[in-house]
Amino acid sequence: MSDNILNNTIKVQRAKANLTQEQLSILVGVTRTTINFVERGRWVPSTVLALKIAKVFNVPFEEVFFLDDKDPLKNFTEGK
Amino acid sequence: MANQIEKLNRMRKYFLWGILVGTFISLLFLIYPTFYSFFSHDRLSIPIMGNRLFDGALILWLITILTFLAQFCLYRIKLRKKPSLQTAVYDERIKMNWLKSYRFSFIITVGITIAYEIIQALFSAELLQFKFTLPNGPFLVLWAAIISLAASFLYYNRDANNE
DSSP, X not given: OOSOOEEEOHHHHHHHHTOXXXXXXXXXXXXXXXXXXXXTTSSOOOHHHHXXXXXXXXXXXXXXXXXXXXXXXXXXXXXX | OHHHHHHHHHHHHHHHHHHHHHHHHHHHHHHHHHHHHHHOXXXXXXXXXXXXXXXXHHHHHHHHHHHHHHHHHHHHHHHHHOHHHHHHHTOHHHHHHHHHHHHHXXXXXXXXXXXXXXXXXXXXXXXXXXOXXXXXXXXXXXXXXXXXXXXXXXXXXXXXXXX
């Protein structure tokens, strides 16, 4: 399975909420670098961190994090 | 708090760079006489220069270690004052990066120990005559590494009761 199947809209949500990466990092209690890594899809966050991020933006989890269409698990469940 | 997290993050980066550069330079000073004497024709001048380099390397390493310890203590004191800072500075990605670093370091340590033992064995008259001696330091390190690796993995990967 690919390592990079979790996409996110953190950058868009940050722009909407007018938050910098540093401000978001303080709100969820991680370093700014970690937010940067998650935003660019280079680090798949834990469920707790992902939920914290979604909570900051006050939107459902799926609006911030979603699986890539190329996800093999999705293809498998759809019988492709 | 924002500046504090980044400040501590930078502090950690700087003291790690400090110990890396200091240890690397002192290691170069330590191994240079060995390589120099190996490739040089003028072997008489080596011991004096070698001793000076050796002393210099040890002093440099001592300074590096003491500086690192002082900075690390300061860093820990700052972290202890605010537990939330500790959670932020040691977030999940940083913890994973430390684990990856430990793994890399473990592989390097085992690799160098094996290489060292092979080189020793190649020049060992006793071994060539199948006269085995008692295990030495590197051998024990190697055994301890393999035993602790296998044991710790089995412990952390132990199965929970299926209910």
